Amino acid sequence: MSINDIHFIREILVKDYQGKEIPTLQASYANASSLHPNFKAVPFYELEEVRALYAKLGGGRSEGSQSGSTVIIPNRSRWANLWGISAEEVQVVESTDGEMQPLPGDRAANERARARNRLMRD
Numbered sequence: 001m002s003i004n005d006i007h008f009i010r011e012i013l014v015k016d017y018q019g020k021e022i023p024t025l026q027a028s029y030a031n032a033s034s035l036h037p038n039f040k041a042v043p044f045y046e047l048e049e050v051r052a053l054y055a056k057l058g059g060g061r062s063e064g065s066q067s068g069s070t071v072i073i074p075n076r077s078r079w080a081n082l083w084g085i086s087a088e089e090v091q092v093v094e095s096t097d098g099e100m101q102p103l104p105g106d107r108a109a110n111e112r113a114r115a116r117n118r119l120m121r122d
Contacts, residue, residue: 011023023061024042025041027050
């Protein structure tokens with residue numbers, strides 16, 4: 001995992017096989033403008049470095065919440081990556097422990113897709 005290619009970092013609580021909750025860092029290489037990035041667990045050998053970056057950029061998880069804030073690192077050129085990134089350059093999105101609300105336009109698009117699927121089956 002390359003630190004310079006990461007665009008999303010978040011912390012969530014994951015239950016192990018004994019039911020104990022363990023804080024886990026996840027990162028994504030998805031484009032910074034992605035709506036639904038694909039998160040993967042940070043490997044143990046890079047955990048300290050990514051955790052330090054997450055804390056430096058303003059990420060964190062409050063006690064009692066299942067997920068912490070998500071740090072969104074903007075797309076940067078290779079030249080800009082030679083210098084470190086600061087907290088002023090990133091966007092920190094607070095977590096919402098509840099379910100995500102669908103966008104109003106999604107309902108109409110889903111209905112059109114269902115109608116199209118019905119026509120194709122018939």
